[in-house]
Amino acid sequence: SQTIHQWPATLVQPVGSPLSLECTVEGTSNPNLYWYRQAAGRGLQLLFYSVGIGQISSEVPQNLSASRPQDRQFILSSKKLLLSDSGFYLCAWSAGGAKTQYFGPGTRLLVL
Amino acid sequence: GDSVTQMEGPVTLSEEAFLTINCTYTATGYPSLFWYVQYPGEGLQLLLKATKADDKGSNKGFEATYRKETTSFHLEKGSVQVSDSAVYFCALDPSNDYKLSFGAGTTVTVRA
Numbered sequence: 001s002q003t004i005h006q007w008p009a010t011l012v013q014p015v016g017s018p019l020s021l022e023c024t025v026e027g028t029s030n031p032n033l034y035w036y037r038q039a040a041g042r043g044l045q046l047l048f049y050s051v052g053i054g055q056i057s058s059e060v061p062q063n064l065s066a067s068r069p070q071d072r073q074f075i076l077s078s079k080k081l082l083l084s085d086s087g088f089y090l091c092a093w094s095a096g097g098a099k100t101q102y103f104g105p106g107t108r109l110l111v112l
Numbered sequence: 113g114d115s116v117t118q119m120e121g122p123v124t125l126s127e128e129a130f131l132t133i134n135c136t137y138t139a140t141g142y143p144s145l146f147w148y149v150q151y152p153g154e155g156l157q158l159l160l161k162a163t164k165a166d167d168k169g170s171n172k173g174f175e176a177t178y179r180k181e182t183t184s185f186h187l188e189k190g191s192v193q194v195s196d197s198a199v200y201f202c203a204l205d206p207s208n209d210y211k212l213s214f215g216a217g218t219t220v221t222v223r224a
Contacts, residue, residue, distance in 0.1 A: 006155075032210050043216040044156075044201070051210060059211075090155050099144050099205035101212055103155035 002027035006091050006104040013111055019064075019078040021107050023091030026072065031093040033074040034101060035066055038088040050074060051096070086111045114139040114206035116185075118215035125192055125222050133187040133218050135176075135202035143204040145169075145178055145185040146212065150199040159187075159200070192222045 003026045013019060025031050035047040046059045048066035056066050063082060067075045074091060088108050092101040119134040137145065144163045148156040160169030165180035176187045187200060202215040 034211075044214045046211060049210060092156075094210070099212065100146070100158060100161060102158065103148075106155045108153075 002093075002102065004091060004093055004102060004104040006089075006107050008107060009105065010108045011110070013081050013109065015083055015111055016080050019076070019081050019085070019109070021076040021089055021091075021109075023074040023076075023104055024072055025093045028072070028093070028095060030071060030096050032096060033068065034092040034094075035074065035076050036090040036092065038090060038106075040087070044090070048076070081111045083111050085109065113213075114141075114143060114204060114209075115213050116145075116202045116204050116215040118200075118202045118218055120216070120218065122219040122221060125220065127194060127222055127224050128191045129222075131187075131189045131192045131196070131220065133200055133202075133220070135185045135187065135215060137183050137185065137202075137204050139183075139204060139206065141206075143206060145176070146203040146205075147174070147176055147185070147187050148201040148203060148214075150201065150217070152198070156201065192220075194222050194224050196220065197222045 005024050032051050034049045036044045038044050050056050050068045053068050064078050088106050090106045091104040094101045116137045146161045147159040149159045150156045160171040162169040162178035168177045174189045176185050199217045199219050201217045203212045
């Protein structure tokens, strides 16, 4: 069966510091991968998605970036965090050609 | 573009009450429709889905019917429990796209 992991689970970072969040999927090949952000009490905002290694599509302009160095690994990064980057970050995957997305447990980021 | 609109919360109910969360959609094609649930502090879980008109998705006592004539996919449960307290998201997959379009989410609190 497929599983999706995210780490860390919780992160507290100062403004201006770098960020690296990791997401990995097991039990499937060539998944579509997604990064979402959920601000407190709000809905989901799609940040990036990827249909293959090295292929990243950005949905909103921001100081975040994403990379996919391996088939089942998706990384969300920032060089300098802003206060507004605080939120709950969710990674998701879907099988190529299928629409159902499966979500990881999320990373709660607090920027102080 | 394709989108969903779901009723605003929060919704507060007593145990064993009937729950309805309205969701309507706008789409140019024939999207699949989804309900996701997010329990406190966790990622999203797929609750149910329907892929074509008149399909009924069901899971854990929840049901939703894909109504093309009213462009709706309302979520219902006949007798809620405290453990159903969560945020519920309606979503659709726009035609020929890898992304899901999510509603804003409805927070449901069930009191004993």
